[in-house]
Amino acid sequence: MPLVWNSSNAVRLIALAAVLVLGAYWAGSRWGTRPPVNVAALPAASQTPATSDLTPEEANNVKIYHQAAPAVANIVTRAVEYDFFFNVVPVEGAGSGFVIDPRGYILTNAHVLQGAQSIEVTLGDQTRYPAKLVGADPRNDIALLKIDPRGKNLVALPLADSRALRVGQRVLAIGNPFGFQTTLTTGVVSAVGRTVQTDEQTFIDEAIQTDAAINRGNSGGPLLDSHGRVVGINTAIFAPTGTTAGIGFAIPIHAAKQIADDLIREGRVRRAYLGVDTTALFPGLAEALELPVEEGLLIERVVSGSPAAQAGLRGGSRAVIAGMRRILMGGDVLIALDGQPVANQLDMNRLLNRKRPGERVRLTIYRGRQKTDVEVTLGER
Numbered sequence: 202m203p204l205v206w207n208s209s210n211a212v213r214l215i216a217l218a219a220v221l222v223l224g225a226y227w228a229g230s231r232w233g234t235r236p237p238v239n240v241a242a243l244p245a246a247s248q249t250p251a252t253s254d255l256t257p258e259e260a261n262n263v264k265i266y267h268q269a270a271p272a273v274a275n276i277v278t279r280a281v282e283y284d285f286f287f288n289v290v291p292v293e294g295a296g297s298g299f300v301i302d303p304r305g306y307i308l309t310n311a312h313v314l315q316g317a318q319s320i321e322v323t324l325g326d327q328t329r330y331p332a333k334l335v336g337a338d339p340r341n342d343i344a345l346l347k348i349d350p351r352g353k354n355l356v357a358l359p360l361a362d363s364r365a366l367r368v369g370q371r372v373l374a375i376g377n378p379f380g381f382q383t384t385l386t387t388g389v390v391s392a393v394g395r396t397v398q399t400d401e402q403t404f405i406d407e408a409i410q411t412d413a414a415i416n417r418g419n420s421g422g423p424l425l426d427s428h429g430r431v432v433g434i435n436t437a438i439f440a441p442t443g444t445t446a447g448i449g450f451a452i453p454i455h456a457a458k459q460i461a462d463d464l465i466r467e468g469r470v471r472r473a474y475l476g477v478d479t480t481a482l483f484p485g486l487a488e489a490l491e492l493p494v495e496e497g498l499l500i501e502r503v504v505s506g507s508p509a510a511q512a513g514l515r516g517g518s519r520a521v522i523a524g525m526r527r528i529l530m531g532g533d534v535l536i537a538l539d540g541q542p543v544a545n546q547l548d549m550n551r552l553l554n555r556k557r558p559g560e561r562v563r564l565t566i567y568r569g570r571q572k573t574d575v576e577v578t579l580g581e582r
Contacts, residue, residue, distance in 0.1 A: 208286075221395060234488060237451045261493055265429040269358055269375055271326055272324070272325065273297065275377045275547050276297060276309055277294070277322040277333070278316075296422075297419055298419040299421075300356060302360065303357050306335070306465065308345060308457060309344050309420070310343070310344060310420045313419065319333065320332040330349065330350075333346065338464075338509065340403060341403075341405075358431050364564065368393060369389055370390045370427075372426060373426075375425070379417060386413045391411055393552045395450065397437060399437055405452050406456065408436075423435070433452055435450075435451050451503040471581055473579040476509040477503055478504075479501060481497075481546060491529050493570045494534060495581060496544040497536040498535040498543055500514060501515040501516055503515065507580065511578075512578075516529065533567065533568050534566060535564055535566050536565050537564070537565035538563070538569070558581035559578065563575070
């Protein structure tokens with residue numbers, strides 16, 4: 202997708218939930234009729250470069266870059282838009298990706314491909330391929346492409362378990378910032394377990410924060426550990442100026458791999474579903490409605506036949522006007538899922554995002570003034 206600017210520039214860190222709300226750029230790029238800078242990287246050598254004159258850390262960086270660069274993709278998208286006078290305006294966008302399967306499957310960000318009418322992939326050896334979109338999960342900003350390697354044995358990057366990452370661990374990012382293909386930057390893991398909300402519907406759950414330089418065009422590229430294994434997908438930067446400020450975020454690869462597996466096997470993402478419409482409480486609203494808690498989700502409606510309905514959850518039965526809103530009150534108030542606090546819809550989405558259809562969860566609710574637990578078997582959206 203094109204470059205995206207979220208109008209909120211405030212960063213809000215909620216300590217208990219480790220939630221970071223981000224006024225940020227996607228680390229993607231978009232151009233109008235002016236094409237991107239086209240500075241091609243030299244094809245990787247057939248043998249590892251000599252490193253005897255380098256420090257151990259430098260030698261390891263060179264080794265990882267040499268091994269990974271052939272699998273890193275420069276993704277160019279093309280679309281047609283119309284100006285104010287309905288003249289056709291060609292638009293190009295760019296981002297990064299990486300091969301995860303020698304059959305030609307490439308992971309990237311969904312926002313890199315938004316609005317694309319055609320997609321072209323250039324790998325590290327400068328070989329170009331037309332690409333098809335297998336599928337995407339916009340909520341988690343993951344997309345999967347497929348190219349036909351035409352009998353060529355593609356290099357695929359190994360995937361690590363990103364849940365084992367520790368703060369301070371060294372990481373390397375490879376991508377195509379500002380159109381400069383196959384660029385390496387290095388840094389450390391600055392934090393783990395962030396929840397980064399990039400817009401109202403999209404968030405990065407358990408995001409990896411890094412100080413490795415990430416700029417526009419890096420979106421979708423791999424974040425690697427010191428063994429050359431992918432730990433994350435570079436996705437967003439906090440940058441009021443539009444360039445790196447030492448705060449970048451990556452989607453953990455263990456979450457992205459689950460989505461990719463769904464898309465390869467079934468052509469769709471399997472998402473857990475509860476089946477309720479809710480309103481987030483705050484102290485003033487809770488007091489006005491005479492509720493026993495100040496935070497949680499007031500269940501206004503329960504979808505007929507949904508997992509929530511089958512578990513006996515109750516929606517509201519009478520309408521009231523609170524401020525400028527019409528609210529159905531009298532329903533259950535959800536305050537936790539499997540013991541994790543639920544204070545707003547982001548909390549709910551984040552927790553459900555980690556579940557799979559068919560899993561049983563324990564919901565803690567207030568029904569009137571009585572606190573109780575309800576077991577629910579999640580469905581599939």
